[in-house]
Amino acid sequence: MKRRQFLGAASAGLAAGALARPAIAQSMPEIKWRLTSSFPKSLDTIFGAAEVFAKAVSEASDGKFQIQVFSAGEIVPGLQALDAVQNGTVEMCHTAPYYYVGKDPTFAFATAVPFGLNARQQNAWFYHGGGMDLLNAFFAKYNAFALPGGNTGCQMGGWFRKEIKTTDDLKGLKMRIGGFAGQVLAKLDAVPQQIAGGDIYPALEKGTIDAAEWVGPYDDEKLGFQKVAKYYYYPGWWEGGAALHFMINKAKWDELPAAYKALFHAAAGIANVDMLAKYDAKNPAALKRLVAGGAQLRPFPQPVLDACLEASAELYSETSAKNAEFKKIYDSMMAFRNEEYLWWQVAEYTYDNFMIRARARG
């Protein structure tokens, strides 16, 4: 049989098969997927965003599209969620892409980078500043397509056994802090440590480490850090608005019918806005309980923040020189950031400033 005939026959067979399937099966077929989260169930706000997403997809498809959500470790460890998506072990994950800066520092822009965007600005860049287009072009190399899926808001700077009064106090400081921010601190002679969430408390208690950052009041409270490292610093300048993403195996994404792609966009949208709203609603009471329980709130001194800003600029410059993709996305995001804060200082910041001062006066 000649190639031409073979192709013709194959096409005919395909067409007949396609026609034989009822229309409904093509547009909204029954599908079961597995989603691996990078987070434990105990982080109910972050883990919960994957549940909000899966529930929306299931209910809005009248039960046709079922996504089973697994917590970190049930299928693969939390930090291997992207790998599991990339190699097809699962169809999708819910993760913080900056966990994968070891593969390429460019991943950091999808979550948060030192002195980057705040939570609203992050969404503005993702949805209307070209951010997701740039990031998805990059993620395609890892067989993945991403949709923004939550934000923690600005995180805290973490728990310290001793006060940080000058940049000298950072020298030799053993701090549990991940990825990109750890590299910035290393430039100031701190010693970043990689420690899993559950191991932080004993390490702080024994003095194996001097400081640790986690998330913010609502999550930090669960781990009880105020008992072993009472100075609670702010702001977490490396996470002005840390974003989560739903990352989907690209081949699986591409073959989804258009209706399901639209449903994923909408379901990720409600998960995105709902997760930030939940943190914003839960953090105030947790902060009050932490302070009542002995936490001492401390702002990082201005010269310390300035030194960290300078070290970050150095790291960005070095990384951009070595990595063209990093540079391209860095340039987009930082130009966006500078425009954003030009506007932010006018209405938003002035409003918050007045409200905070009015509240303090009672």
Place this chain on the structure above:
Amino acid sequence: MKRRQFLGAASAGLAAGALARPAIAQSMPEIKWRLTSSFPKSLDTIFGAAEVFAKAVSEASDGKFQIQVFSAGEIVPGLQALDAVQNGTVEMCHTAPYYYVGKDPTFAFATAVPFGLNARQQNAWFYHGGGMDLLNAFFAKYNAFALPGGNTGCQMGGWFRKEIKTTDDLKGLKMRIGGFAGQVLAKLDAVPQQIAGGDIYPALEKGTIDAAEWVGPYDDEKLGFQKVAKYYYYPGWWEGGAALHFMINKAKWDELPAAYKALFHAAAGIANVDMLAKYDAKNPAALKRLVAGGAQLRPFPQPVLDACLEASAELYSETSAKNAEFKKIYDSMMAFRNEEYLWWQVAEYTYDNFMIRARARG
């Protein structure tokens, strides 16, 4: 026939009817609705949120649920959108509920009140602070069920022909400003004016009014106010984060199948986060163009804001004394606000503060 027999027969008939209908028609039937927006197409960010919603619903239902979006005036005037929903002229609308404070001032809490919540806090209260439950119990009296559907972020304080240096400058000031905020300004002897968007420019030009508030840089620029009232004040203390809602005729909502209800929640979620992101992305460049075109940015003086805060407190107190439903929702929202700003001043505000100062230093 005895009542018992009659009921038995009716139940049997109902069951047979239910079985006869194909399952698909019950769960995701073909539906066509009309949505009336309170906004003109020229406000592409606000009007666009209704289009984002309708497109998500249509695409994710594989075209089964079509919602046609009409701009203000096509079916009913913009300020009668809720009335059209209430009396069943249309199935739903996209509106700013504070347009209806003439019916009951309680409507204001769904959009924005003077010295209320910022945009993120508004979502936190709606989704996780009991806000939507309280509001929907209130909206039920108007045959409506609402889903949050967008936010403008903190608005600007508007355009003034003369500078406002003290509260005395508010005396006799004829300002185009709506509803609740107008009542606050009236307490300071200003004269609030109700003028439709398209009529503001000539009124300012002729000096019929002295000042006018609209939205923020992106929308204000389209109307060209900087040419006739160059002082551009901030912040819009009456709209720290003005929220839009999709309001649905309650009987129509109640009869929707569960799948469509879930789809509405998700589609409103993406519309909500997308609209704020679009404003945040568009406002910075518009602000730069306005300033280049002659707008003079001015913060309201602190004593003026203090006087407005005091007048607002008076108005809240008077309204609460007369309106139990207003008081109930006011108490919920203001307690939430006070907790929110306790937390906000720690990480979020300090981060923004540092970023703004670092930017200014270059």
